[in-house]
Amino acid sequence: MDANTFFRALGDGTRLRCLLLLAAAGELCVCELTCALAVTQPKVSRHLALLREAGVVRDRRAGLWVHYRIREDLPEWAQQVLQITLAGVTRREPFARDRARLARMPNRPGAPRCA
Amino acid sequence: MDANTFFRALGDGTRLRCLLLLAAAGELCVCELTCALAVTQPKVSRHLALLREAGVVRDRRAGLWVHYRIREDLPEWAQQVLQITLAGVTRREPFARDRARLARMPNRPGAPRCA
DNA sequence: ACGTTATATTGCTCAATTCGTATATATGTG
DNA sequence: CACATATATACGAATTGAGCAATATAACGT
Numbered sequence: 001m002d003a004n005t006f007f008r009a010l011g012d013g014t015r016l017r018c019l020l021l022l023a024a025a026g027e028l029c030v031c032e033l034t035c036a037l038a039v040t041q042p043k044v045s046r047h048l049a050l051l052r053e054a055g056v057v058r059d060r061r062a063g064l065w066v067h068y069r070i071r072e073d074l075p076e077w078a079q080q081v082l083q084i085t086l087a088g089v090t091r092r093e094p095f096a097r098d099r100a101r102l103a104r105m106p107n108r109p110g111a112p113r114c115a
Numbered sequence: 116m117d118a119n120t121f122f123r124a125l126g127d128g129t130r131l132r133c134l135l136l137l138a139a140a141g142e143l144c145v146c147e148l149t150c151a152l153a154v155t156q157p158k159v160s161r162h163l164a165l166l167r168e169a170g171v172v173r174d175r176r177a178g179l180w181v182h183y184r185i186r187e188d189l190p191e192w193a194q195q196v197l198q199i200t201l202a203g204v205t206r207r208e209p210f211a212r213d214r215a216r217l218a219r220m221p222n223r224p225g226a227p228r229c230a
Numbered sequence: 231a232c233g234t235t236a237t238a239t240t241g242c243t244c245a246a247t248t249c250g251t252a253t254a255t256a257t258g259t260g
Numbered sequence: 261c262a263c264a265t266a267t268a269t270a271c272g273a274a275t276t277g278a279g280c281a282a283t284a285t286a287a288c289g290t
Contacts, residue, residue, distance in 0.1 A: 002208050003135075003200055004128045011126025012278080013119045020118075030237060043279070045238055064236045064287055077203025081196050085118055088192025093117050127248085145267060158249070160268055179257055179266045 001055050006078050009054040013094070014039065015047045020095045021102060022057065022070050023082045028102075029065040036102040116170050121193050124169040128209070129154065130162045135210045136217060137172065137185050138197045143217075144180040151217040 010016050017037055022028060028036075034044045048068055051057045056074065060067045070082065089095050125131050132152055137143060143151075149159045163183055166172045171189065175182045185197065204210050 003204050003210070004131055004208070007122060007125040007131055007200075008127075010122040012123075014278090016119055016122055031235095040280075041237070042239080042281085046278090049238075061237095061286090066237060075203060077199050080199050084192050084195050084199070085122075088190060089118050093119070095118070129248095146265095155250075156267070157251085157269080160266095161248090164268075176256090176267095181267060 001075050001078060005054055006056065006081075009051055009056050012047065014043065015051055017095050017098050018044065018047060018051065018068075019056065019070065019082060020086055020089065021098055022068060023086045024099060025102065027060075027067045027069040029067050031065070032102065032105065033068070035105065036098045038098075038101065116190050116193060120169055121171065121196075124166055124171050127162065129158065130166055132210050132213050133159065133162060133166065133183075134171065134185065134197060135201055135204065136213055137183060138201045139214060140217065142175075142182045142184040144182045146180070147217065147220065148183070150220065151213045153213075153216065 010019065014037065018033055021033060021036055030041065030044055030048065033048070034041045037044060048057065048059070052059060052068075056071060056078075057068050058071045060069070070079070125134065129152065133148055136148060136151055145156065145159055145163065148163070149156045152159060163172065163174070167174060167183075171186060171193075172183050173186045175184070185194070
């Protein structure tokens with residue numbers, strides 16, 4: 001994972017918000033991300049595919065749901081970048097609303113947490 | 116400086132290399148960056164303008180030369196991102212060669228350090 | 231097999247970026 | 261003033277990228 005690939009992946013607003021949510025929540029399925037970001041499902045799916053191809057996230061299928069998480073073998077510096085950014089973002093940025101929407105979702109295991 | 120603006124600025128290879136050089140060297144003029152990156156001058160100039168408009172760098176004119184540096188009032192988290200990335204980049208990435216070329220330039224004050 | 235839900239992909243259009251070349255501006259020198 | 265150097269900008273071409281709508285695939289339940 002070179003720096004250019006990594007930052008190009010973060011260069012899009014939707015992908016950045018996905019990554020910050022994943023950095024905050026650990027693991028999320030596509031429907032949760034779709035609902036938290038309040039965007040269409042194909043949009044989230046394509047950006048997640050880009051993040052996967054860039055080597056930033058990995059997916060894990062569990063039945064109908066596909067869970068995404070930040071790759072744990074990501075270089076140390078890249079993980080730190082995400083953590084520091086997560087700690088640095090203000091409440092005015094879109095991510096704050098994403099996180100709030102995510103927190104409002106029911107969280108029963110095995111059931112979709114989106115409407 | 117919101118996260119989206121910041122990472123969009125880093126999302127281009129040329130801009131990233133410029134910023135890493137600036138993070139490593141403190142302050143550089145356009146001709147030094149042009150020479151270190153081994154790209155055309157208008158290309159560097161335009162990317163520096165984008166970085167300036169994004170609020171990531173600031174410029175200082177000194178006679179013929181315009182020196183660029185990373186804005187010191189950049190949010191703490193953004194500065195840390197740059198420092199961590201600088202420490203994390205490997206010798207295989209283009210930035211390593213940029214830095215080597217920069218180190219090879221003569222450094223007499225008041226004279227252009229490029230060919 | 232059928233229907234349902236979750237996710238992925240395709241086809242297309244439109245906007246945004248990037249780059250090279252050429253030219254313009256700014257500053258300094260004689 | 262003419263001239264040289266450093267930097268900025270304008271313009272068009274080419275590429276890339278994002279978005280939407282529709283459709284395809286995958287897994288589950290009955």
